Amino acid sequence: MKKTTRLLLLMAAMATICWAACTYKKEATAYPATGIACDTSNIRYSVEVTGVLSTNCYPCHASAVAAGSGGGNKLDSYTNLKAYASSGLLLNVIMHTPGYDQMPKNASKLSDCDIAKIRTWIRNGMLNN
Ligand code: HEC
Structure with missing residues (x-):
């Protein structure tokens, strides 16, 4: 994986985690730091x-x-x-x-x-x- 791609993925994951943590506690547990930005499975x-x-x-x-x-x-x-x-x-x-x-x-x-x-x-x- 290219360095920039990895950085972008990391930033997306961090944004998701921050958003989840800041808005609604329950969501935070639904977003483990797995690198999956949005789990709809x-x-x-x-x-x-x-x-x-x-x-x-x-x-x-x-x-x-x-x-x-x-x-x-x-x-x-x-x-x-x-x-x-x-x-x-x-x-x-x-x-x-x-x-x-x-x-x-x-x-x-x-x-x-x-x-x-x-x-x-x-x-x-x-x-x-
Ligand atoms: C701050 C209050 C408020 C929140 C929060 C809110 N709504 Fe509404 N909603 C309204 C009002 C008031 C109406 C009546 C239409 C209008 O005034 O725009 C409405 C209308 C609707 C309608 C009917 C629209 C129509 O065309 O008849 C739907 C569907 C709807 N809201 C869904 C949602 C959903 C889904 C969410 C959350 C993602 C949400 N609303 C959050 C106040 C709210």
């Missing part, structure tokens, strides 16, 4: 998907929060989320596809890895696993 609704959503979306989109904070869109149940995922709306809002609301609202776009996790879950058939 085992994406489960109950762990990876709700992990991303609970940090970034549930503050406005959970059943317990006031209806107004998330425009009445509840994402904290499998059935609800699956409906948003099947229609394509979920992926479009997190990918900031032009013409769609950009989520999370008034915050930075999710990391590429978090988006990849959601996309993988959808592609794998939106299992309730």
Whole structure:
């Protein structure tokens, strides 16, 4: 491997680890320093998907929060989320596809890895696993 490639990989890994450590403790354990920048090999609704959503979306989109904070869109149940995922709306809002609301609202776009996790879950058939 070329020196520059190795340096780039190292920088990517460090950025991922730093991001995970700074934003959400649980994510840090999901990112062991293996050099794998984004592991989408085992994406489960109950762990990876709700992990991303609970940090970034549930503050406005959970059943317990006031209806107004998330425009009445509840994402904290499998059935609800699956409906948003099947229609394509979920992926479009997190990918900031032009013409769609950009989520999370008034915050930075999710990391590429978090988006990849959601996309993988959808592609794998939106299992309730
Ligand atoms: C700070 C509060 C807030 C956060 C955090 C947030 N949203 Fe929203 N979301 C809203 C509001 C308010 C609306 C209603 C539309 C609007 O005002 O833009 C909305 C609308 C939506 C919609 C419906 C869009 C439509 O066209 O009907 C989806 C889907 C959605 N959000 C998904 C998400 C996802 C996924 C996340 C996390 C990655 C997220 N939101 C994070 C506040 C939030």
